[in-house]
Amino acid sequence: MMTTHSQLLDIVYRFYPRKMLPIAREHVPPGEPVYDDTEEHRRLVEAANRGRAEYPTWEAMTRRLGDRYRLHDLSLHLLAGGTAPAYSAGVWISDETALSFHVSLLGPYYGIHLPGIPEEEPAAREIVQEIEATYPGYQRIPPELGDEVVPDLFAPVAYFGVATIYVCLFSDYWWTWVRPV
Template sequence: MMTTLSELLDVVYRFYPRGVRKTMRMYVPPNEPVYDDTEEHRHLVKAANRGRAEYPTRKAMIRRLRNRFRLQDESLHLLAGGGGDPAYSARIYRPKDLEPVPSLSSRASLSFHVSLLGPYYGIRDGGEPDEIPAAVAEEIEATYPGYRPIPPELGNEVVPDVDMDGVSMGQATIDMCLFSVVWTWVDPA
């Protein structure tokens, strides 16, 4: 099945209000829309709640991948119940990533994300070619039948009228909206 830009934008706009800045109520004039009160934000929170309920499936997949690779689950805060994360996220460290560095968290060379907003996943690889991306994709597709990757040329499209945590209006990409700003933590090769 072919993924289209129109399809992805429809998903983004179902969960992110157009033209509404993510600002606290105390900074917004009376009678102006507040991000957290929008129907779209309520859909995002509902998707995150569903992600919490379905976390055992995710946990089993992470356990299988952790048996093969050095993995850091970036979705544990999802279980705390705050906000509306759009995806499960994790990072994999290759052996070269583990050489002594000031910050281990900045050295992961692969991250992967399974969206809670639609049947999509993403793998962001900044390492040398190896079997890891294919193994991760295979595991995701086995755990989440029907999920498919977002082509990079579509995922990199800017959504000009969406504001989200950590990303200003006009700078969020489709990948960031569907996978969170954690998507940017690994630089692609």
């Protein structure tokens, strides 16, 4: 089944309210609503709680991949109470280059952020196989949908007009260039 742009936007808007900055209460006038008070934020917290409960499944998958690649799990903050929208990790495909991958906690979707080098193909295929075996029914979001900017949305980043579907469903790690540690 193919995912549509409107289906993805429906999911995003379930977890991120329109036209509301993701800022802390102490930075707004008394009585003004903040993101942490919204139904959308409550849903994101519930999704993160499910992610914590189901973390052993993610951990087992990343261990299998870690047996083949140098892997950096970017999801450990979930275990400390964070509210990320996805599990995220990166694997090194060369000394200077990594690709990241994400499994959403908000819907049955995953993404792989490819660096654009020839060596990425075998690793990407293995990661897709692992994700699809571990999370049956999950679909990969293609760039023509994932790179779309979400209208009227500030969260999860505070820059209006730059939150893409990828960032909302996966992580602001989507934008970061991963370098060796």
